[in-house]
Amino acid sequence: MTVVLPGAALPRATPDPVTPRGIPHRGGDVNPSVDALRSRFGTVIDRHEVTWGETCVWIDAATIREVVLWLRDDPAQQYDYLVDVTAVEHRDLELPLEMVWHLRSLPFRRFLRIKATLDKDAVLEVPSIEPVYKAANWLEREVFDMFGINFAGHSDMRRILMWDAYSEGHPLRKDFPLRGRFSRSEQLTQALGANPEAPYAMEELSVAAAFHELPADMRARLLAEKGKG
Amino acid sequence: MATTTRTLDVPLSTPMPGPNGTVRRAPLTADASGMVSPIDLPPGTEPDMESERMLINIGPQHPATHGVLRLLLELDGETVIRCVPYIGYLHCGFEKLGEYRQYNQIIPWTDREVYLNSMGNNIAYALGAERLFGIEITPRCTVLRVIAMELSRIISHLVWLGATAVDIGALTPFFWTFQERETVYNLWESWVGARLTTSASRIGGMAADLPPGWVEGLKGFLRSLPKTLDETDRMLTRNGIWVGRTVGLGVMSASEATNYGLSGPMLRASGVAYDVRKDFPYLDYETYDFDIAVGTKGDVYDRYLVRMEEMRQSVRIIEQALARLPDGPINVDDPRVILPAKSKSTSEMESMIHHFKLVMEGPRPPIGECYVPTESPKGEKGYYMVSDGTSKPVRWRIRPPAFVNLSAISKMAEGHLLSDVIVINASIDIVMGEIDR
Numbered sequence: 021m022t023v024v025l026p027g028a029a030l031p032r033a034t035p036d037p038v039t040p041r042g043i044p045h046r047g048g049d050v051n052p053s054v055d056a057l058r059s060r061f062g063t064v065i066d067r068h069e070v071t072w073g074e075t076c077v078w079i080d081a082a083t084i085r086e087v088v089l090w091l092r093d094d095p096a097q098q099y100d101y102l103v104d105v106t107a108v109e110h111r112d113l114e115l116p117l118e119m120v121w122h123l124r125s126l127p128f129r130r131f132l133r134i135k136a137t138l139d140k141d142a143v144l145e146v147p148s149i150e151p152v153y154k155a156a157n158w159l160e161r162e163v164f165d166m167f168g169i170n171f172a173g174h175s176d177m178r179r180i181l182m183w184d185a186y187s188e189g190h191p192l193r194k195d196f197p198l199r200g201r202f203s204r205s206e207q208l209t210q211a212l213g214a215n216p217e218a219p220y221a222m223e224e225l226s227v228a229a230a231f232h233e234l235p236a237d238m239r240a241r242l243l244a245e246k247g248k249g
Numbered sequence: 250m251a252t253t254t255r256t257l258d259v260p261l262s263t264p265m266p267g268p269n270g271t272v273r274r275a276p277l278t279a280d281a282s283g284m285v286s287p288i289d290l291p292p293g294t295e296p297d298m299e300s301e302r303m304l305i306n307i308g309p310q311h312p313a314t315h316g317v318l319r320l321l322l323e324l325d326g327e328t329v330i331r332c333v334p335y336i337g338y339l340h341c342g343f344e345k346l347g348e349y350r351q352y353n354q355i356i357p358w359t360d361r362e363v364y365l366n367s368m369g370n371n372i373a374y375a376l377g378a379e380r381l382f383g384i385e386i387t388p389r390c391t392v393l394r395v396i397a398m399e400l401s402r403i404i405s406h407l408v409w410l411g412a413t414a415v416d417i418g419a420l421t422p423f424f425w426t427f428q429e430r431e432t433v434y435n436l437w438e439s440w441v442g443a444r445l446t447t448s449a450s451r452i453g454g455m456a457a458d459l460p461p462g463w464v465e466g467l468k469g470f471l472r473s474l475p476k477t478l479d480e481t482d483r484m485l486t487r488n489g490i491w492v493g494r495t496v497g498l499g500v501m502s503a504s505e506a507t508n509y510g511l512s513g514p515m516l517r518a519s520g521v522a523y524d525v526r527k528d529f530p531y532l533d534y535e536t537y538d539f540d541i542a543v544g545t546k547g548d549v550y551d552r553y554l555v556r557m558e559e560m561r562q563s564v565r566i567i568e569q570a571l572a573r574l575p576d577g578p579i580n581v582d583d584p585r586v587i588l589p590a591k592s593k594s595t596s597e598m599e600s601m602i603h604h605f606k607l608v609m610e611g612p613r614p615p616i617g618e619c620y621v622p623t624e625s626p627k628g629e630k631g632y633y634m635v636s637d638g639t640s641k642p643v644r645w646r647i648r649p650p651a652f653v654n655l656s657a658i659s660k661m662a663e664g665h666l667l668s669d670v671i672v673i674n675a676s677i678d679i680v681m682g683e684i685d686r
Contacts, residue, residue, distance in 0.1 A: 155510025
């Protein structure tokens with residue numbers, strides 16, 4: 021196995037990176053990938069801005085998979101590393117939801133933020149980029165769990181931090197109260213009255229050898245699931 | 250009693266073909282009450298164990314999962330066919346809470362994500378917030394933060410080393426490494442008053458300057474740590490059991506590791522020399538002379554070697570930092586974020602108002618957003634913060650390295666033995682506080 025060196029695609033004379041100093045609030049050096057994206061995708065690329073030295077590109081959410089696939093595979097871009105997938109909801113409820121993707125090109129030592137706005141009144145769905153970056157698997161599940169944004173084409177779209185049967189909504193949405201939807205005593209009452217089998221996902225129970233030991237209602241549910249599939 | 254024979258009619262997730270290419274199921278019998286027992290098999294038949302899968306649940310309360318991680322394993326014999334991790338048992342909603350707190354009030358939560366690296370998290374958060382405020386910290390603070398971050402890296406790796414050795418069956422290194430870690434906790438205690446949850450950084454500086462004699466204590470630690478590392482190295486690196494249990498386990502190639510978003514020692518063990526300190530430097534890391542340890546095979550053994558070498562390199566960095574530690578203030582001279590001196594705020598009206606407004610209303614960064622990555626012991630940890638100009642962030646996002654690293658465990662564990670899953674899980678170096686947040 022050979023060692024992969026970051027910065028390998030940069031010209032030889034490029035100086036080593038240094039700690040950034042005196043970064044302006046707005047403006048500054050634009051990531052060269054923005055121009056490349058414009059010439060490749062045209063109007064799909066909405067606008068770009070540079071905040072605190074970081075370039076952010078606004079795109080049409082529906083095109084994210086093609087955009088990142090091109091960014092990953094184009095020899096002049098090589099964004100081979102997905103840093104983060106997240107979303108932002110502003111306090112001003114008039115503003116749309118924002119999807120945020122943080123990409124990094126190790127060979128070029130570049131960092132790019134891609135954003136897309138989602139209309140809150142429409143169906144919250146964007147294409148999954150899990151087929152491009154495996155790292156997106158859990159990150160997108162977390163965004164789904166916390167914001168309720170669905171990712172089309174994801175292999176395993178389930179809640180991740182909250183449990184499967186959680187039905188009170190998506191905690192990081194601004195309309196979700198900080199202390200949850202129920203008072204402490206109500207939460208306790210619900211927890212005591214809950215079916216302890218409920219947190220188990222159907223798929224894990226379906227392979228359980230102790231199927232016959234399950235409660236009758238659960239067996240019926242499982243067989244019904246099987247009939248559907 | 251009359252018995253009826255039926256097959257277990259629930260689908261296995263991925264049925265394993267039998268020797269003749271067909272899926273065979275064990276015939277099970279059920280009595281009138283619906284109870285099934287293989288003992289009641291009709292005479293002359295034997296249960297077909299060929300395609301039987303066993304479902305093993307590890308955790309969430311299990312000492313070898315290093316926290317409240319639950320792993321659901323589907324086994325064929327002792328071989329893992331499928332590994333499904335379930336997380337979220339320690340979900341505290343830090344990111345939600347952050348939206349209701351001022352910027353400095355978030356610092357205590359950064360301790361509690363990765364309690365092994367609390368100082369490193371404090372500083373990583375402060376670096377992000379300072380970018381959002383447009384603040385440049387003082388030279389003394391920069392060097393102090395480098396020392397604190399590298400010491401956190403050392404203690405985090407020491408805990409990892411001790412705990413992983415216990416998982417594999419060697420108890421002694423645990424005591425050696427935890428003894429060293431104790432020294433660092435004593436240093437933390439004398440510096441900021443807390444051992445585990447330090448909350449040491451502030452936006453624009455640190456909570457306190459070093460107490461007298463602290464540097465001498467650190468120098469003593471730097472003398473004793475390499476000896477402990479050498480001892481552990483002698484005990485483990487060429488140890489037959491250690492090598493046999495770790496080599497060739499949980500292999501990730503360089504391209505896979507990059508695609509799975511691994512970072513830190515997990516990525517470097519796979520042969521990708523990506524280190525935030527070198528490639529996107531912060532705190533003047535480019536001025537320190539240190540090397541990046543890179544593995545060649547990407548297995549658990551390489552991750553061990555990488556972490557061992559990182560501790561030695563951290564010692565090098567701390568020695569250089571101590572040699573250059575400048576005098577001067579540790580806090581920036583910026584009234585937007587730094588409180589006035591206590592003597593002034595109790596004697597001057599303006600300073601008292603200033604103090605009151607900073608504490609009650611909190612500092613307000615300009616509208617903007619930033620993501621500042623740092624190299625934490627687990628990997629790339631960054632805080633993505635969005636400000637709308639008020640004293641509380643609109644969004645405070647933790648980029649959790651262990652969360653992304655853990656998502657690759659299904660890939661790493663499949664095909665290995667049950668006992669190896671424990672070792673692979675240990676090699677990821679997870680802290681559930683950070684994964685669940």
